[in-house]
Amino acid sequence: MARDLERRRCEIDERIARLDRDDAVLRRDRADGTADDEHDPEGSTLSGEWLQVEALRRAARSERQELDAALVRVADGTYGICLECGRPIPVERLQARPAADRCVTCAGGRSQ
Ligand SMILES: [Zn+2]
Numbered sequence: 001m002a003r004d005l006e007r008r009r010c011e012i013d014e015r016i017a018r019l020d021r022d023d024a025v026l027r028r029d030r031a032d033g034t035a036d037d038e039h040d041p042e043g044s045t046l047s048g049e050w051l052q053v054e055a056l057r058r059a060a061r062s063e064r065q066e067l068d069a070a071l072v073r074v075a076d077g078t079y080g081i082c083l084e085c086g087r088p089i090p091v092e093r094l095q096a097r098p099a100a101d102r103c104v105t106c107a108g109g110r111s112q
Contacts, residue, residue: 002074005098009067012060019057026050066099073101082106 026049073079080089084106093100100107 001079001094001098002071005067005071005074008098009064009071012064012067016057016060016064019053019060022053023050023057026053063099066101069101070099 026047070079073081080091080094081087082089082103083101085103087103089100089103093104
């Protein structure tokens with residue numbers, strides 16, 4: 001299970017690196033003056049494309065944090081134990097969502 005977490009974290013790192021590159025390209029395009037709004041650098045220059053990259057980066061970063069936290073729980077032996085009720089999290093749930101830190105009941109309606 002820990003190996004699976006490591007592998008996923010690796011994939012996330014690659015995804016983040018790719019998004020950082022996309023972001024750098026978008027920023028360079030803006031700096032080139034190809035952006036049509038020089039008067040408001042913080043405002044409308046945030047193109048839809050850039051916002052999308054930014055949203056994906058945020059999602060990837062938070063997923064990475066979850067995986068990091070899961071690996072910490074693996075290390076201290078609490079991985080697979082629900083943080084709320086202390087009962088084991090079903091294996092099927094961990095397979096679907098390795099970073100899960102709560103059982104389905106305690107996670108409630110949240111996406112977690
Ligand atoms: Zn629980």
